[in-house]
Amino acid sequence: MAEASEKTPYQVLARKYRPQNFDDLIGHGAMVKTLRNAFATGRIAHAYVLTGVRGVGKTTTARILARALNYVGPNGEDNGPTIDLSVEGRHCRAIAESRHPDVFEMDAASRTGVGDIRELIEGVRYAPVEARYKVYIIDEVHMLSTAAFNALLKTLEEPPPHVKFIFATTEIRKLPVTVLSRCQRFDLRRIEIETLADHLQSIVEKEDALVERGGLFMIARAAEGSVRDALSILDQALIQRTSADETVSAEMIRGMLGLADRSQTWDLFEAALKGDAKAALEQFRSQYDSGADPAVILRDLLQIAHLLTRVKAAGADAATHGAAGEADAARARDMAGALAMNTLTRAWSLLMKGLLETQTAPDPVAAGEIALIRLAYAADLPTPDEALKMLSGEGEMSSPPRAPRPSRGSSAPQAAFSEPTAAYQSPAAAHTPSGPKIESFLDVVRLADLKRDAKLKVELESYVHLISFERGRIELRMHDRAPGDLAGRLMQRLKEWTGRQWIVSINAQGAGSDTLRDVRAAEVLAHPLVKKAMEIFPGAEIIAIRDKNPRDEATGDIAASAHEEAEEESDEP
Secondary structure, eight states, X not given: OHHHHHSOOOOOHHHHTOOOSGGGOOSOHXXXXXXXXXXXXXXXXSEEEEEOSTTSSHHHHHHHHHHHHXXXXXXXXXXXXXXXXXXXXXXXXXHHTTOOTTEEEEETTTOOSHHHHHHHHHHHTSOOSSSSSEEEEEETGGGSOHHHHHHHHHHHHSOOTTEXXXXXXXXXXXXXXXXXXXXXXXXXXXXXXXXXXXXHHHHHHHTTOEEOHHHHHHHHHHHTTOHHHHHHHHHHHHTTOSSTTOEEOHHHHHHHHTOOOHHHHHHHHHHHHTTOHHHHHHHXXXXXXXXXXXXXXXXHHHHHHHHHHHHHHHOGGGGGXXXXXXXXXXXXXXXXXXXXXXXXXXXXXXXXXXHHHHHHOSSHHHHHHHHXXXXXXXXXXXXXXXXXXXXXXXXXXXXXXXXXXXXXXXOHHHHHHHGGGGGGSOTTTOOSOSSOOOOSHHHHHHHHHHTTOHHHHHHHHHHEEEEEEETTEEEEEEOTTSOTTHHHHHHHHHHHHHSSOOXXXXXXXXXXXXXXXXXXXXXXXXXHHHHHHHHHSTTOOOOOOOOSSOSSHHHHHHHHHHHHHHHHHHHOO
16 A cells, blocks of 8 residues: 555656657747747847647747746856757756746736736846746736736836746737737647647657557547647547557547547548438438537538538648548549539538537437438539529529439439429429419519518508519619618518529619509599598698508508608608
């Protein structure tokens, strides 16, 4: 028991392999080069700001920089600041362990007030106790209050020669410009997938462990460029072994992370774009049964869509971008040439919508399957520009769209997906619309009334001079007092109500017919009873015309109010 208590506690990989000098930093060659030149020429800034995503090495870099500023050889030789830290100096260990009296680390997330900054400023006046410089490392500096930043500005602009500031933040845009202008800025980028996988491989070898290369790429991809996240996941992966000599397989890591098989994801994407809904659903269900999260599957499909689109736009060299591994790059080059750009962009839109629905749906599996069905169904649909031409009557597709192709030996999918394609046929081929039958402008007004959009109904009656009408296209002249958005709202409502695109054009020079309101007023004036009333009451005016029996009280009140507003506007000079 005594031996167990004295045993050194386990240190996680993220701490064990934390970089100790600039040579240990990976993926930040530009920053190291700049600092090397600055130290060599003696042009050392008084303030630095390090920015980047979590786990990319901001705090670690700040500590290494503090060591470089205060480096003194192990035997006391002092040759000034240097970035050559291969030999541990007198102050190195204390700085690395955050216990040096002249290197102050402050967490701005917990000390945000102006009082904390004033305390810091008070200490700036005094010379360092042991080291060459007093170094103030402020982590998450963007959390400081406005008053705290203002209190720091003067000291930051003209600090004593023995003081250096190093700021670290994940939200560089939240820093005041006045602070940024006083600092030398370094952007620590995400580590590339290949570079991060190689780094993990070196650590696995140091740990005398065995991990499949494909599994390391999965970890690197899941870490999203964060070294700390990657090491934490690797730590978890090594626990999956039942013995020290067991190899951690990619399958183990996939199950641990809840990921889908990458090759199967490519097959799933390919099946969906071919319109094979049955195969796509089977592969989706297979991956889900293996432990993959539906949202993760769709996110992987989005990555593939992005990769293929990038390769299509920028060439084969772009296949190595982002989260693409070696196998992904090879397959992307082969597939991108066979797909059209509009197909890829449409796939991205559909998958993005499906991912959002999957993340919020009560049944994520069902939402994911619906997203794949949409993608498969859209495989043979016309492009947006083709659809617009079809709906506007300017052209039609050379051949009618086809339903997604089912797998051999199955006729059920064909029956399931063939019917909706009628909505995308040309107007000449589809005489029976899926929505309400509209043969005239009066039908449009009646439809607005039926949908209980009283405001639109009254505006159409009062402000529209009809020039021409045909199915899918309306040309009109607007009354001077017509709302500016009337045409846009009319197109939007017609699309919602009829399920097809309408084009509403405005011709300010066209004559057009009388408004329906004027026509109705003329009809009322021609009525024998109205004529008789006007004879009995000479000089009388008709102020408003209302339906005797509106469908219901609410609709009647709204319509009456709208009519009154139109009447008042028309009487204005």
